[in-house]
Amino acid sequence: MITVIVVCVFGLVFLGIINRAKSVFGGRIGPRAVQSIWDVVRLFKKGSVISTTTSSIFQLAPSISFVCVIVATLLIPFGPYPAVMHFDYDVVLFAYVLALSRFVMIIAALDTGSPFQGMGANREGLYGMLVEPAFFVLFGSLSLFTGHTSFTDMFRELHLGGGVSYMMAGLAAYIVIQTAMIESSRLPVDDPKTHLELTMIHEVMILDHSGFDLGLITVTSGLKFAMYGVMLTNFFLPHNVWLPIALAIGIVVQFAFAITAGGLESFRARFKMTRNPQFIITLTSIAMLVYFSVLILMHKIGM
């Protein structure tokens, strides 16, 4: 339950914090972090324009996508505090509700019949597919390490101690941050601020959405970020931590994550589109390092 509350609170301001961090790094004052809330409120108040070439899929997709992210959030524990839903192999459900969320957005984009959106959908599908192995190798390794297959049990059992396990946590954190950046279509793979349709990935898919639907999509991407933020926190929460301290750590991690994301977006350019697949595949190889650390820790292979 704590996860849901943290995700809901930070989901609303997460994009605002990133934007604020980016403007400060860029030497500007920038909008307040809560601006992202007002943007969503403004969108919710607006009416929608719906293209006549689209079918009901187009209108359903943002809501389905939103629900998928909420369902995924329900599966994430908060350190030792269990998730709302937990059962064996819920890791698989997590991966595929997020995939379902992406799938409905892709078919909604194709539904509009616009060549831009077709291109965006194509790219989103490819990158989503490439990021999947990294996720499964990472959580497969953790599941091997802890002997459990649900997030709640896995994170309850995850004890850090000794050099290799810190390295493992560091690598896992890196993978989660990069996965979140890719899933949320941020730099260096995508640029949420670009106005150039031909270079867009996620943004171009939602070009036709307006009003309430667009607001929902914005909220969804904020929630997704905050959800990965909680997952990141889980790697660093000690085993038997007092709730207020756990919350404090959670809040610090969320802020640090948002500011890191802002920093990552401030001081670098995005990749050439053709380099993106190579970059995403490197995440899988880093996940393989986690796998080998697990094997070492469990004395399955010698040092």
Next chain:
Amino acid sequence: MNTLVTKNGESFLVSEIPFVPYQEFTGTVLALLHDYNNHVVHYISLKSTSGILPIVICIANDATAEIHVVGFEYDTTTLRSIESITLHNAALHIFERDLWERHGIAYQNHPWLKPVRFPKNSSHGQTIDDYAFFRIEGGEIHEVGVGPIHAGVIEPGHFRFQCVGEEVVHLEIKLGYQHRGVEGEFVKARNDVQRSVIAESIAGDTSIGNAWAHAMCMEGLRGITPDHSTQADRTIALELERIAIHMGDLSALNTDVAYQLGSAVFGTLRTPLINYFQHWCGNRFGKGLIRPGYNRFELTTALQNRLSEMLDDINKQYTAMAEKMFNSPSVVNRFEGVGAVPENVARKIGVVGMPARTAGILRDVRISHPFGVYGKAPYPAILLHTGDVLARAKLRRLEIDASMDYMQGLLADPRSAYEARPTVKKMPPRSMVISMVEAWRGELAHIVLTDEVGEIEMVRVKDPSMHNWFALAQALRNTPISDFPINNKSFDLSYCGHDL
């Protein structure tokens, strides 16, 4: 070779131009263009009398600072078909299309005879709605159309891509949405001031360049040579315009690759540069500064000091940011090898200005056909060879550096006050003048002709974009479609300069 030889900004009589049979004309043109030092400046029709249309070509020699002019006469009553020269030299394609569009000249074997500007009284009979786009058929091919409203600068241009997946096989650029009739307005205008205002309004980002090119024509016709201080001030204005636009372009290039630091810093530095014109002449774009024969606002000692201090200040911040940007692996990686126009392609299509100088062709009017004070105070030659987006970005950086030094040099020179404004002399009848100015985009050419009584009969304007739009289309060949925006920005060609 039977041609009239003239120089940049020198007037001559139309009757001096040799008009030869078309066969000989083709031979002369191809022989001239065979020499790499020569390139086409303009290829235009003059005023037709009783069905006979005189057509002249101006070819500039970059080594000798000469301009060759030769023409042929075309009978518009019979519209006899003539062999296109484009097949032998692609640089002429746009000019032949323009002539076909204006007069219905029946070119044989022109590979790409399509409308250029869709003027109201065109002879081709095509409207903008039934433009015949090039199409590639095939199961894997998909077509993407962008425009005609440009998302960034809000100028109309339509880009149609034939793609295989992410890769562009062919890009066709269709312009001609703005029917402004600029050249006609010049003739309707009653005096020098009106014509100067029109020249300044051809393209908002090149108002100094166009105003000067027009003034140079008028001065050439009237035989006026402005004094050194006037010329020096115009040179400073032109270089200031150059660095302001280059700075804005560097900012925009960084925006397009999501490098927000560069985008913010260069964007901030552009503002004081462009605003300096406001202090100098009361208009941010330098409108109202240059008039035929004189400048309306002298760069006083106070203004000179202010400019010099501002340039010093900007130079520090600019150098720091440029170092950072060009040493940032992610930015360099994004730009490198993207949209290369190699030297052989650039030569074939006859590019001018920046795309030429990044492809190893030193085509710079400031050096080859000096005007203003460029003859006395030479501008350094800047030449790059890779022809990609990185080279076009680097060239901007090098030109900003060079222009800042150059301006400081001019400001440090002792100068005398402006001489009295010359009295307006009458223009000679049946004369013609060609002026070329190296504006920030490249070679800008104005041609002015007078009639029997010495009144303006025709003004022809050529923006460097006329040559270079085709280079952008070439740059996109077999390039990912996602690289189009940075390519487009790195060329930063003019829509309104094209759609006169």
